[in-house]
Amino acid sequence: MTPKTEDELSEIIKAARDPLQIRGGGTRGGAGTGALLETGGLSGISLYEPGALTLVAGAGTPLAEIDTALARENQRLAFEPLDHRTLLGSSGEPTLGGVAATNASGPRRIQVGAARDFMLGVRFVDGAGNIVKNGGRVMKNVTGYDLVKLMAGSWGQLGVMTEVSLKVLPVPEMIATLLINGLNETRAVAAMSRALGSPFEITGAAHAPRGVDGHPVTMLRIEGFETQITYRAGELKKLLAEFGDIAVETDQDRVAAGWAWVRDVALMKDKPGDVWRFSVKPSDGPKLAAALGAEDILLDWGGGLVWARMPEGTDARTKMGDIAGHGTLVRMSDGSRGRIPRLHPEPAPVAKLTDGLRARFDPRGLFNLAPVPA
Template identity: 40%
Template sequence: MDTLKVRDAKDVEEVVRAAVAGEQPLEIIGHGSKRAIGHPMATNAVLDLSSLNAVSSYEPNELIITVEAGAPLADVQSLIDAKNQQFAFEPMDTSVLLGTAGIGTIGGMIGAGLAGPRRIKAGGARDHLLGAHAVSGYGDSFKTGGKVVKNVTGYDLCKLLTGSWGTLAVMTELTFKVMPKPESERTLLLRGLDDATANKAMTAALGSPFDVSGAAHLPGSAFRTPAGALASLAAAGQSVTLVRLEGIAASAAHRAASLGKALSSYGTVDLLEDGASVAIWSALRDVAPFAANGTLGAWPVWRIVCPPAAGGALGERLARDTGGDVIYDWGGGLIWAALPPNADAQAAVVRSRVGAAGGHATLIRATEEVRRNVDVFQPQPAGLAALGERVRKSFDPKTVLNRGRMTRGETA
């Protein structure tokens, strides 16, 4: 398989136009850290964007950064961290789950669109992407958005590109809003709650006036292989429910004390502060209990989004029916499920249970054989699928970009 390493957007145009002319599909990668997510692709060549790695501009006072798509995410985060700023949506590091090197890129971050625990307060990746330069499946460059938040004239293609897994266009440059890092954070910790009760406690916290920025629950089984920051929470198989508050130190402390009193009816409330709290939420963001190098490293992992009120019951039922483990984030609205590797049967159970709860599921980690035989992404109703296909064809009529990644059996 040929690897075509481009130097700039003009090179991308030429490569895509040649692929269109020959009707030969391309696999789009930055550093390839997420290649194991999605269906195995039908491709003859790899379009490598890793040389598009420059920071085009960074204006800390304006909270705006423009970066080429192949720039390593860790390098960009280090740059903005030096100015005490961050991507507020907490982009996930998939290397923990997938067992790859931590070499994700800015383009991969947007192509995947996977946001962390602060999603419930700050919004998702698409809400922080202000503008993009990209090359369509016609081989034509286009620009969408700009460098101001209110640049909303015309179609908001930034929203469309986020989470498209490289099937609509090849992104070459991206502009984001960044946010100041909180001065301080506090995490309230409750032990021993069952999933349904934890769901109620998280709902109460999120419905309070105390500006919660994270709410998660780890059943006792999630600590079968505790590691790193989460090892400090393991206690005789007890579950842990976590609620995070951030802001200036005085405010975070006051709100934590007030919310602690409000949640005391659910049990004793302990407190984690600053560095200890940051480490816990980083591990939760990256789903460390299901890490590739842990006891459950060979198990398929599903990412399930559902109505938060249904989360506790859905997670309990999935764990009971499959013998798997679950973790709850977003106040119950996001469930990570590690299920024993009986792939076909487990996929049917997941689709049935999640569909009944009004949610959708994506298979994030599985072997190549499994990804060939089950739907990795949520199957859509016929009408919605037809609309999505028309949108895709309007960007990439010959389906040369990441052909087959999101649709099982798409090889022609």
């Protein structure tokens, strides 16, 4: 089923008697199980006002189409959405709805926020076939449910998105990466924390024990006008001098490729095993990395986001011990499928709220199933 309009989608859902699997571009797998419902027909940019930094597009709009339109005006999606195709080895085309439904956000989240923070409004069809609109084209508070925030990261479990309104931002004149080699996880997080606590506006802070060349590398990103970059890079080198020699990369193609490598977790591409994504306090990142004993580790968000490639069938959550946070099984091998929950179990009070929301927006249980493992 591939509806072309919101009304067609509404009629399909009203007529449904069994669960539906919602799929956009197919790069992350689908949400739910059952008959396949594709949103690719709900495509196209309906409004783009560069001066107002606002874009409105159908949920099935390919992300590449949006990036191209924004690039013509020297603008971008500042939250830097993760492209799951690299990590999952999937095909298809990332769509705006998929980005919104998974709250896909990259390394720049530490400075500008997540995808949900740039979503101004959504339109969706709920489990009863009702067309629902929330938010608008400007940032403002709303009364009642903040459905924009609820839909972001919901994996289609509350309804099928048809349209998303977004705030966009200009592309900076220059982007640079500061590179520190040879640090262990504890020293790397200390360096990243010091940089992030400085006034020099770090927009990316990541560490890989095995970088592209196989050696430990810590990466710090700064963005702005060229004169600003020169000054801030110099000050950061003085601030972080105790952590070793610091190189500054300003070739824009190399800088972009390096952060795409971090964003898309390319370190773990085409390697066996399960891939986990943990969100913890940055100061707990090194402790979790040591506890996991993973075959590959990547720390992003200053140490607060831990990517780990684990042996097939390992429930990595059991290794968290007393570390507060949550873990998501992002890439699942056949040996883990059906045995290990993909999503982190919710505390009882949160689960009660979640069940209430699902009963309100999906009373017939068409969508409220855990995402299908990719």
